[in-house]
Amino acid sequence: MTIKECVLLALCAIVNCVNGLPANTYRTEKGLICYLCPPGKFFVRDCSLDYETAICSPCPNGYYIAISSVAERCQPCSSVCPNTNYESPDDQPEIITVNCTSATDIQCECKPGFWRESGFNGMCRRAKLCEEGRGVKALATGNSDTVCEHCEPGQTFSNMSSANEKCRPCTQCDALMYVGRVCLPNRDTECILHSTIITTKTTTSLNKHGAQKTLHLGIGLGFGTLFFAGIVIVGVWCRVRRKRKHAYRSSSKDQLSSSKRTHSSESDLDSTSKDDGFNENLSKTSALRESDHCISGPSGDRGILKKEKDNTLSQCMMDIYRDKMLSVGAIVRSNEVVGTGFRVGKQCIVTALHVVMEIIDPRKCGEHNFSKLKKASIVFSDNPFDPSARHYNFSAESFYFYEDLDVAILEIPHPDGMLPKKLTLRKEPVDLVDTVSLIGYGHPGNSNKHFENSCQILYSNSHEINCAHTVFRKNIDKFRTGLLRGYDSSMVERGYQGHDSPHLILMHCFMEHGASGSPILACVNPSEGIVEVVGVLTRGFPEFYFCLDKRHKYYLPDNCRFEAGPRMTSIYERMTSQSNEIMADLFG
Ligand SMILES: *[C@@H]1O[C@H](CO)[C@@H](O)[C@H](O)[C@H]1NC(C)=O
Ligand SMILES: *[C@@H]1O[C@H](CO)[C@@H](O)[C@H](O)[C@H]1NC(C)=O
Numbered sequence: 028m029t030i031k032e033c034v035l036l037a038l039c040a041i042v043n044c045v046n047g048l049p050a051n052t053y054r055t056e057k058g059l060i061c062y063l064c065p066p067g068k069f070f071v072r073d074c075s076l077d078y079e080t081a082i083c084s085p086c087p088n089g090y091y092i093a094i095s096s097v098a099e100r101c102q103p104c105s106s107v108c109p110n111t112n113y114e115s116p117d118d119q120p121e122i123i124t125v126n127c128t129s130a131t132d133i134q135c136e137c138k139p140g141f142w143r144e145s146g147f148n149g150m151c152r153r154a155k156l157c158e159e160g161r162g163v164k165a166l167a168t169g170n171s172d173t174v175c176e177h178c179e180p181g182q183t184f185s186n187m188s189s190a191n192e193k194c195r196p197c198t199q200c201d202a203l204m205y206v207g208r209v210c211l212p213n214r215d216t217e218c219i220l221h222s223t224i225i226t227t228k229t230t231t232s233l234n235k236h237g238a239q240k241t242l243h244l245g246i247g248l249g250f251g252t253l254f255f256a257g258i259v260i261v262g263v264w265c266r267v268r269r270k271r272k273h274a275y276r277s278s279s280k281d282q283l284s285s286s287k288r289t290h291s292s293e294s295d296l297d298s299t300s301k302d303d304g305f306n307e308n309l310s311k312t313s314a315l316r317e318s319d320h321c322i323s324g325p326s327g328d329r330g331i332l333k334k335e336k337d338n339t340l341s342q343c344m345m346d347i348y349r350d351k352m353l354s355v356g357a358i359v360r361s362n363e364v365v366g367t368g369f370r371v372g373k374q375c376i377v378t379a380l381h382v383v384m385e386i387i388d389p390r391k392c393g394e395h396n397f398s399k400l401k402k403a404s405i406v407f408s409d410n411p412f413d414p415s416a417r418h419y420n421f422s423a424e425s426f427y428f429y430e431d432l433d434v435a436i437l438e439i440p441h442p443d444g445m446l447p448k449k450l451t452l453r454k455e456p457v458d459l460v461d462t463v464s465l466i467g468y469g470h471p472g473n474s475n476k477h478f479e480n481s482c483q484i485l486y487s488n489s490h491e492i493n494c495a496h497t498v499f500r501k502n503i504d505k506f507r508t509g510l511l512r513g514y515d516s517s518m519v520e521r522g523y524q525g526h527d528s529p530h531l532i533l534m535h536c537f538m539e540h541g542a543s544g545s546p547i548l549a550c551v552n553p554s555e556g557i558v559e560v561v562g563v564l565t566r567g568f569p570e571f572y573f574c575l576d577k578r579h580k581y582y583l584p585d586n587c588r589f590e591a592g593p594r595m596t597s598i599y600e601r602m603t604s605q606s607n608e609i610m611a612d613l614f615g
Contacts, residue, residue, distance in 0.1 A: 031077070035060070051095045052078070063095040067130035070097040086129040093131055101129070108135035110150050120151035140190055142167040154190040160213035161185060162194030178212040186214050209394055219395075340480060347556050348464065351548060352478060354447040355466040357411035358544065359418070360386050360403040364474060367467035367544040368405050369560070371449050372612040374442040376405055376421070378544030379565040379592075380428055380435040397423045400437065407447050409476045411468060417445055429601050432530060432593040433565040436613070450546055453559035454599040454614045460484070460549045463534055465564055465590070469541020482536030485589060487527035491535065495587035496523060499569065502582040506571060509579020518571040525568075526589065530597040532562040533589050539573075547592055564592040 035047070042049045051063045061074035064083035069092060071082040086092055090101030104127030110120055120141045125134035137143050137151035144152055154167030157175035162185040165174040176194065178184050183194035197210030200218035208217035340348070358366045358378055366382030386403045387395050400421040408416035425438040439446070465479040485491055499506075499522050506519045526533055532547055547562035567573070568589045572580065599614060 031058075053081075053097060063097055064092070065095050065130075066091075066093055067128070068092065069101050070099050089127070091127055091129050091132055102132075105133050108133070109148060110135075120153070140167065142172050143170055145170050156188045156190050157185065157192070158188050159186055160211075163189065163191055164193075166191060180212055181210055184210055184212055184215050208397060343556055344550065344558075347558050348466075348478060348480075348548070350448070351450060351546075351558055352466050352476060353407060354450050355476060355546060356405040356407040356419075356447075357468045357476070357541070358382055358386075358403060358405050359411055360399075362412070364411050364468050364541045365403070367469070367542055367564075368437070369450050369466075369544075369546045370407075370447055371436070371452055371560075373449075374439045374446070375613065376419075376437045376439060377452075377546070377560075377563055378435055378437065379563060380430055380433045381565070382544050383426075383428070383435040383437065397426075399423075400426070405439075411474065411476075419446070427602070427605075429598065432598055432601060434563055434593055434598055434601075450548075451559045452599070452614050453549070453551060453561045453595050456594075456596050457549055457551050457559075457561055460551065460561075462549075463532065463561060464548045464558075465536060465538055465542065465545045466548065467538055467542035467545030467564060469539050469543075474541070477538075479536045479538055482534040482590070485533040485535055487533065491586065492523070492526065492533075492589075495568075495589070498583065498587045499523065505579055505582045506575065509575040509582070510571065511574050511576055514571070514574040518574060519569075521570065523568050526591065530593050531591045532594050533568070533591045535586070536590050537585060537588075538564060538590055542590075560595055562592045562594045563598070564590055566591050 035049075038044075038049055039047065044050070048054060048060060052060050053063060054060055055073040057073070059074060060077050062078070062080040064070050064081055068083035068085050071084050074081050081097060086101035089104050091104055092098055092101050108119065108121035108123060112119060120137055121135040122138045123133045124136045125131070127133045140154050141151040142154055143149045149170070152172070155173045155175070157163050157173060160178060161175045162178050162183065163173055164176040165171070167173040167190065173190050178194035181197065183196055185192055185194050194212075195215075198216045198218065200216060208214070210216040355367060355369045356376070357364045358368045358376075365385045366378055368376040368378035368382075371377050383400070384391075384395075387397055387399045400423045402420075404418035404420045406413075406416045406418050410416075419439045419442070422438040422440040425440070427434075427436040429435070461484055462481040463484060465482060466476065467479075468474060468476055503519065503522075507516050510516060510519060525531075534547070538545060542564055543566070545564040546560040547564055548558050549561045551557050551559050551561075568591055569583070572583055572588055575583070602610065602613070
């Protein structure tokens with residue numbers, strides 16, 4: 028063994044040797060052991076002494092050597108990443124993250140929105156999108172694709188398909204607004220201003236695309252006032268009471284029929300009132316009739332007044348009303364009639380707002396899910412459950428709500444040639460009309476469409492109303508007792524409050540559940556047989572009647588119950604801020 032071999036052996040005992048030589052060394056042809064050129068340098072010639080580094084020279088720009096070697100040439104740097112798409116230079120999945128140096132080639136990574144599949148030289152793959160309703164939990168990175176998660180109903184939402192959008196927190200409507208649509212995983216809360224009418228017209232964007240439709244969203248003042256309109260009117264009511272000079276009180280001794288008329292010292296009837304022409308005559312004609320009207324207890328005499336006032340109709344008027352009847356439909360939600368509506372304008376339906384609320388917020392939780400409107404429909408057939416009848420659905424985007432008047436105007440998005448004729452809305456006041464007619468569903472005991480002819484119009488200081496008050500005050504304890512479970516007794520206390528609102532037509536007729544939204548029709552020109560809509564039936568007085576148990580209902584005879592609804596003149600006034608186009612369509 029030569030000395031050299033001996034040294035080598037000793038060295039290899041200390042450092043790792045490959046093929047009997049220490050790492051990064053090589054044996055020259057002459058038998059010398061030289062160190063390889065380090066990365067970044069190319070080989071020029073062997074070393075001249077054992078264990079020296081070979082003579083090397085740095086790679087020129089644009090060239091590199093990544094390992095220790097005796098390579099005589101550097102390699103050209105790569106100009107592009109391995110997965111380059113040569114056809115689309117702007118749409119590369121990978122980008123150079125480290126430039127070439129003499130010792131390293133370019134380094135590439137998948138650009139944001141891509142991830143590298145595992146394995147040697149894995150391709151860059153486009154990151155998966157999280158669909159609407161799901162958000163990004165972890166962005167795609169390194170060797171892992173996007174991780175999605177479901178947004179939390181009512182808490183977070185994501186309304187786009189995206190590889191980087193997380194679930195966002197739902198908007199909380201502030202106190203001035205109310206929730207128009209609740210937050211769902213795929214869409215944010217929709218807050219609607221709780222004040223005057225909002226009209227959202229998408230004129231620019233929609234018209235540009237040829238769509239003619241304008242979206243309008245009208246919300247009347249203060250949700251809730253209407254259903255309890257009485258509260259607001261307390262002050263007015265007290266004033267009316269003080270003005271009265273006579274009133275009628277009935278005896279509770281004989282509950283069947285013969286209650287007596289007596290004068291009451293503290294309350295009187297104002298006989299000079301302008302509405303009293305009719306009542307004056309009536310009170311002259313018979314005291315007996317008055318006492319009959321003021322029935323104070325369980326009674327068989329239901330509807331006396333109505334019989335007295337029944338009218339007859341000529342063939343001509345019959346034909347006219349029959350024609351109007353075709354334009355009135357039942358508003359149906361999952362096989363249940365929730366109200367009545369009638370066709371107006373090009374493709375609109377007028378009904379009571381509380382009928383609409385029954386559809387969009389059936390459990391009365393303040394959740395206003397307008398998309399439910401699409402599931403409700405109007406059917407114009409006599410029998411709303413006729414399987415062959417045509418149903419028209421409502422638009423969930425286009426409607427007007429007037430909460431203070433309890434009126435809603437809905438739109439039929441896809442009308443067809445079969446839609447019945449529109450009814451004419453009367454925007455001017457009508458004089459000299461003392462009866463009106465109603466067409467609606469929900470007549471007691473029959474779900475078909477009904478015509479209620481000649482309902483007497485009542486005035487707040489009329490004899491009938493005074494009678495009703497007398498009966499009400501006398502039996503108020505019974506009404507409190509008879510209120511069905513779940514109803515607030517304040518309902519009874521309110522009694523007839525609100526009946527004297529100037530916006531209401533008060534009338535004497537007998538429509539029940541399902542009739543809300545019926546047109547109140549008047550013959551505004553008898554000689555020409557012109558019948559127009561002068562109001563919309565929305566409620567009955569007293570409100571608590573339908574919340575009484577059967578037994579206690581008898582303490583409130585039919586002649587103490589009145590139907591009411593906003594006058595068309597009031598609806599017209601409320602709508603004047605709408606565009607000329609809409610006004611002409613509805614009232615033109
Ligand atoms: C690589 O070099 C080019 C040209 O000198 C320079 O514009 C670019 O920013 C460099 N890239 C990186 C990742 O350093
Ligand atoms: C997603 O919701 C936000 C917040 O409500 C809204 O501004 C945006 O227009 C919505 N985007 C889409 C595509 O619906």
